[in-house]
Amino acid sequence: MEGLDAILRKLPFFADLTPDQQVLISGCARNHRFDAGQYLFREGDAADEFFIVRHGQVALEIVAPGRTPRVISTLGEDEVVGAAWLVPPYRWMYDARARTLTRAIGIDAACLRGKCDADPALGYDMMKLFLPMLVKQLHSTQLQLLDVYMGH
Amino acid sequence: MPAEPDATVELCAIDAFAPEIYRVAAAQQELHDTVTLELVPENGARPVFAPGQFNMLYAFGVGEAAISMSGDPTAGGGYVHTVRNVGAVSAAISGLKAGDQIGVRGPFGAGWPVAEAEGSDVVFAAGGLGLAPLRPAIYQVLKHRERYGRVAILFGTRSPGDMLYRQELESWRQRLDIEVDVTVDHADAEWHGNVGVVTGLVRRATFDPADTVAMVCGPEVMMRFTAAALGDTGLAAGSIYLSMERNMKCAIGLCGHCQFGPDFICKDGPVMAYDRIAEIFALREV
Amino acid sequence: MPIGDKVCISRQELDALIKAIGAEGYEVVGPTVRDGAIVYDGIGGVADLPEGWTDRQEAGRYRLERRDDDALFGYVVGPHSWKQFLHPARETLWRARKSETGLKIEADDAEVPRYAFFGVRPCEIAAIAIQDKVFLDGPYRDRSYDLRRRDNFIVAINCGEAGGTCFCTSMGTGPKATTGFDLALTELGDGSDHPFLIEIGSAAGDAMLAAISAQAASDAQIVAADAISAHTADNMGRQMETAGLKELLQANLTHKQWDDVAERCLTCGNCTMVCPTCFCTTVEDHSDLAGEVAERVRSWDSCFTMDFSFIHGGSVRPSTGARYRQWMTHKLANWIDQFGTSGCVGCGRCITWCPVGIDITEEAAAIRANPGRVTEDAHGRA
Numbered sequence: 001m002e003g004l005d006a007i008l009r010k011l012p013f014f015a016d017l018t019p020d021q022q023v024l025i026s027g028c029a030r031n032h033r034f035d036a037g038q039y040l041f042r043e044g045d046a047a048d049e050f051f052i053v054r055h056g057q058v059a060l061e062i063v064a065p066g067r068t069p070r071v072i073s074t075l076g077e078d079e080v081v082g083a084a085w086l087v088p089p090y091r092w093m094y095d096a097r098a099r100t101l102t103r104a105i106g107i108d109a110a111c112l113r114g115k116c117d118a119d120p121a122l123g124y125d126m127m128k129l130f131l132p133m134l135v136k137q138l139h140s141t142q143l144q145l146l147d148v149y150m151g152h
Numbered sequence: 153m154p155a156e157p158d159a160t161v162e163l164c165a166i167d168a169f170a171p172e173i174y175r176v177a178a179a180q181q182e183l184h185d186t187v188t189l190e191l192v193p194e195n196g197a198r199p200v201f202a203p204g205q206f207n208m209l210y211a212f213g214v215g216e217a218a219i220s221m222s223g224d225p226t227a228g229g230g231y232v233h234t235v236r237n238v239g240a241v242s243a244a245i246s247g248l249k250a251g252d253q254i255g256v257r258g259p260f261g262a263g264w265p266v267a268e269a270e271g272s273d274v275v276f277a278a279g280g281l282g283l284a285p286l287r288p289a290i291y292q293v294l295k296h297r298e299r300y301g302r303v304a305i306l307f308g309t310r311s312p313g314d315m316l317y318r319q320e321l322e323s324w325r326q327r328l329d330i331e332v333d334v335t336v337d338h339a340d341a342e343w344h345g346n347v348g349v350v351t352g353l354v355r356r357a358t359f360d361p362a363d364t365v366a367m368v369c370g371p372e373v374m375m376r377f378t379a380a381a382l383g384d385t386g387l388a389a390g391s392i393y394l395s396m397e398r399n400m401k402c403a404i405g406l407c408g409h410c411q412f413g414p415d416f417i418c419k420d421g422p423v424m425a426y427d428r429i430a431e432i433f434a435l436r437e438v
Numbered sequence: 439m440p441i442g443d444k445v446c447i448s449r450q451e452l453d454a455l456i457k458a459i460g461a462e463g464y465e466v467v468g469p470t471v472r473d474g475a476i477v478y479d480g481i482g483g484v485a486d487l488p489e490g491w492t493d494r495q496e497a498g499r500y501r502l503e504r505r506d507d508d509a510l511f512g513y514v515v516g517p518h519s520w521k522q523f524l525h526p527a528r529e530t531l532w533r534a535r536k537s538e539t540g541l542k543i544e545a546d547d548a549e550v551p552r553y554a555f556f557g558v559r560p561c562e563i564a565a566i567a568i569q570d571k572v573f574l575d576g577p578y579r580d581r582s583y584d585l586r587r588r589d590n591f592i593v594a595i596n597c598g599e600a601g602g603t604c605f606c607t608s609m610g611t612g613p614k615a616t617t618g619f620d621l622a623l624t625e626l627g628d629g630s631d632h633p634f635l636i637e638i639g640s641a642a643g644d645a646m647l648a649a650i651s652a653q654a655a656s657d658a659q660i661v662a663a664d665a666i667s668a669h670t671a672d673n674m675g676r677q678m679e680t681a682g683l684k685e686l687l688q689a690n691l692t693h694k695q696w697d698d699v700a701e702r703c704l705t706c707g708n709c710t711m712v713c714p715t716c717f718c719t720t721v722e723d724h725s726d727l728a729g730e731v732a733e734r735v736r737s738w739d740s741c742f743t744m745d746f747s748f749i750h751g752g753s754v755r756p757s758t759g760a761r762y763r764q765w766m767t768h769k770l771a772n773w774i775d776q777f778g779t780s781g782c783v784g785c786g787r788c789i790t791w792c793p794v795g796i797d798i799t800e801e802a803a804a805i806r807a808n809p810g811r812v813t814e815d816a817h818g819r820a
Contacts, residue, residue, distance in 0.1 A: 173543065408717060
């Protein structure tokens, strides 16, 4: 899929992969377009595909009964949407919804997990690739929780 | 043996410890707990001040609070101060109405490097009420827009309802020559902008880390992580400026309270270059 | 007589000197015995001086003892320093008056005394010079200090013995006064008729001598005075190594020693009260019940209080270790960056008056002996 490869190569994290790994990931990748308001995934769904935003904005939301969905955070260009695909039971824990017209690369998590199980060295490289981004997101979320602006 | 007499010292009644009397010309409610006052002197003209400096505002019988200027230094009129009600003194000050009198001592402190930033890109990173002390510097830069490269204003606040100077932010955003990016920690149903911490905006801002001056103001936690995020882009610590805060009593370097390591926030600050303070900034209880 | 000249006088003339200074309109303050200590208070003559007394000082200990001679200055320094006169412990800065015509600020026009300090130790001259730098050399002068200091008459006394907690030689501030005085005394203790050697330090000092009868000091007397100072210098109670001390402390802000001292320190703030260079103050605003007059009062403060660094609802330095660290690193390190000299003059008061006997020279030595020994608990890096 030549067009997709070209797109993938433009993603910053992708450039750090070895050529073999790039082939592998692009083998699990496909292009997506989400209209504003469209869901990328919903809470409870199987986490079989995760996304990297090319442009647009995605909101992570949690729904409580009787209330409009609460946005926990928004993600934009080059950011990875979704972490639950990495760990069992591989189910999404919140909704991800496009707020604007969004183009994203979808990566088949089941496919990628299978390849990692078969090749632990690849698996470790994938962990080293995705965990730092997710740790950064976790840290940012923790800062949000601190409510630093209260009473300042 | 007596100390060398200094001919320039006036042995007169009023000295740097005593306030001048000002009058509230206007009081505008910004947020539920935040007010912007314009103060004009009863006698004489308002002194010249630099963006980033502060005054000690005195509420009769209650006390003084250190409040940064948040108005345009080149505009006529009085001092503009945005005050949040967080204690006895700020409650008294933010409760003042047009026509009330107030004591003012100042201007004090070292200000933002607005002149030094000429020729470079500029990033303003504000958190919460931190946008107020930055606003005079933003005004200066926009007044001389042609002297600067790319200009970005990054603003994080608690929620859309706590957004200071919202209309002004929207009008800055209307301009075609500056980047304005805003985020909130907690969103409501009507908010369609970014949700997350201001450090996330740093990554997306457009500036040349090799030739940028960043001015950061907000709660200390926010400044700590924003400075780190700016550093991650390759920006040198000497090009990042923070506005520090400590307990202040005299504001003129004589009471000892505002010390931060060897520096007095009232005279070596409040604006300080990050490379000067990075080591003790990382320590607890300094 | 020219500055630098030395004369000798008798005890009677010393008494006459004190009275002559008073006759010039000075409020004469000097050492006197009260409440089991030698303190600084108004004196009228030699009779008020602590004749035949000495002090025994150790960490956390101060006792007066009888000497076996009648020396007038046979002790070192007590809990008072001269800062209480130049930098009053409590002072009204100004009053604000509210009336129909509006708000008005009025200076406090209390009379400012003209002080003559009689019996100032060389370390204390150094301390006064240090406070001069703080209050007079910055971008803003302290008006109150300036008014009290500008007409100050200083009679120094060169120490005849070193105290148990003294280390002025380490700090380069004594035991002989070389500058900063109008007159400097040395008590020769030789049983002669003229046992007080006086060095003239200024034209004002010289003029004051005109009121009494003095004879030129002989070479023998000058040698004897120098010998006394040399002997005192050799018998210091403490030592402080100052080479590289600023850099050492500033590089060891997370040293385990801060935890160790925190286990002993009560944060009582005695050290800051007795230290002749500590200058921190706070302000209080009071108003009367009618809401018509408000005043702002300045008073001594201590960095050991929780309130000292209060901001945004809490203290920046809640732990004892952090507050002790602030005091000691300010005194021995940050002061040099701020004012060009150390803040410590080696008078030993903080050691003597600490109820648990914390010794600043020992704390500095402990860090020097083991630099880089980082604290084990979370107190340290953010």
